[in-house]
Amino acid sequence: MTPHDWLNSENTVKRSKKPYAHFDLRTDIGKQKFYISNSHKVAAHGFYPFIHYQIKTIKFNKTKGPRVKTRDICYAAHIDRCIYQYYSFMLNELYNERVRIDGTSDVAVAYRTDLHKSNIYFSKRAFDYIKELGRCYVMIGDFTHFFDNLDHDYLKRQWCSLLKCDRLPDDHYSVFKNVTAYSKWELTDLLALNGLSDDWAGRKNLNSQVRVLMPRQFKENRSHIVKNANHYGIPQGSPISATLANVYMLEVDKLINDMILGLGGKYMRYSDDFIIILPDVAELNAAEAFGKIHTLLKTAPRLTLEQSKTQYFHYADGELENCGKQFHAEADGSSRFINFLGFTFDGRQVSIRAKTISKYYYRMYRKANNIAKAGGYTPAGKHISCENLYRRYSERGADGKPGNFLTYVSRAEREYGSNEAITRDTKRHMQKIRKTLDGKKKDRKGGALNVASPFKSNLFIFCAAINKEQEKTSEID
16 A cells, blocks of 8 residues: 555544544544655654553452553654654555565564454464474563663664665654654643543543643643653554564564574564464473574563563473473463463363453453442432443344454354354353342342342452363363
8 A cells, every 4th residue: 555545545544533632633644644744844843742641450360369560551642643653654564565575474463554364363373383283382472561671772773774774764763753752741740730630530521622731831831741761662552653663573573583484383473472383392402492582582672571471381282281490490380371362272272361251251240230239220210221231241232333342252263163162251141141130139129139149349259260160171171
C-alpha cells in the first residue's frame, strides 16, 4: 500500500479518530493528511506532552500469591497521534521489506501490517512445530521492561539502517526526538487542575471537554511537564512505539534466527515474548545453544531477559518436562505447561491459558453476583435486566457484533480443531451464570435465600482452582 492509499483509506481515518480530550482539539488523519505528509511541516512541528497514567492489575500465582502489576500508559495529542500513525505506517512498510530480505519475516509476529493473522494462528504454528519434531527443547522468555529500556542511540542506528541512511532526515529526527526525549503530564494533575476527582466519573467528565486545558492554562501550568531525562525508554501507548520495538530488534532477530535455523529449529517473537524450539540434541549441545542465545541477546543494549520468567522444556513423544534448572539457575522450574500467546500446551493437548479463563470467569461472576446481591431489583424496585450479562459473557452474545470472549474461543476452536481442549473450560458457562444468579437471589422483601453462592470473592482462590482443574483434566486426558 502506498502512503497516498493509506492516508485516504477509510479504515485509516476511522482508526485515527479518538474520543478522548487532550491539549489540542480533536482531529483525524482525514483532516490532517496534507500536514502530516509534509516532511517540512513535521520537521518543524511542536509536539505536545503525552498524558500519562498507570494501569494496575492484580496478578495471581499459586505459590507466590497475589501481586500488583503496574503498567505505564502515555497517550498522544490528536495531531501528534496522526503524525505517529503515519510514520509508523511508513516504517512498517520498510520493516516488512527488510525482514523479507533478511529471511526473518516469520520471526516477529506482532505489530505487523502485512501478516493479517492473529495470535491464534501463530501459537498453533509453534505448537504444531513442537508436535512435528516429536522430540525437542523449548525456551520461553520475555524481556525485562522492554519498552522502558530501549536505548535511544541504538534505536536511532536501527532506524537509520532501515532508511538506508547515515543520518535521520529532519522529519524522522523530529519524530524520533519526541518519542525518545518525550515529555509527559500526569492525568491525576490534569484532573486536579480541572477540579475533578480521580475516578471513572472524573475521567469521563474530563474527556467530555473540548480540551483538557485551555491554551492559557497550559502555559500557566507548564511546571507540571516532566521530561524523560534518560538515554533510554519510549512511551507505551503511542501509535509508533510498537513498530519501533520491532525496529530495535532487527539485528538481534536476524542473529538468533540464523543460528536457530542452522540447528533446524524455530524462533518466534511477539513483542517482548518469544519462543525458541530446538530439535532434540545431546544435552550439552542444547545448553551451548541456549547459552549462545543469551550472548546474542546482549548485542542489543539494555536488552535483558526476565530470568525468573524464563522457562525451558523438553518434549518427547507427548511428554513435557520442565528442565529449566539444567540450563539456568534462575529459570522458572515450576511451570508444567508451555504458555505462548494466550494458549497452553501440556504435551498432548492445547487449551486456552488458565489465567485468561480465570479473568473471564472472574468478570462474569462479579457482574452476575452483583445482580444476585440486589435480588434482581434496583433500590427503586425496578427489575434488573440480565441482557447485558448474557451479551457480554455467554454464547448468546458470541455471534453478534462486536462479539465477546466466547467469540474468540469459537475462532480458536475452528483454527485448532475439535481434537484440542479449546472449549473445555467454557462449556458449562451458562450453568455457572444461572447458578450465580440464583445462588444469592433475594426475595421481594429483601431476605436472602439460604443458598450458597458459587462465586469466590477471593480471586486468588478461584485462579488456583481453575489451574488445578486444568491440570487434572490434562492428567485424565
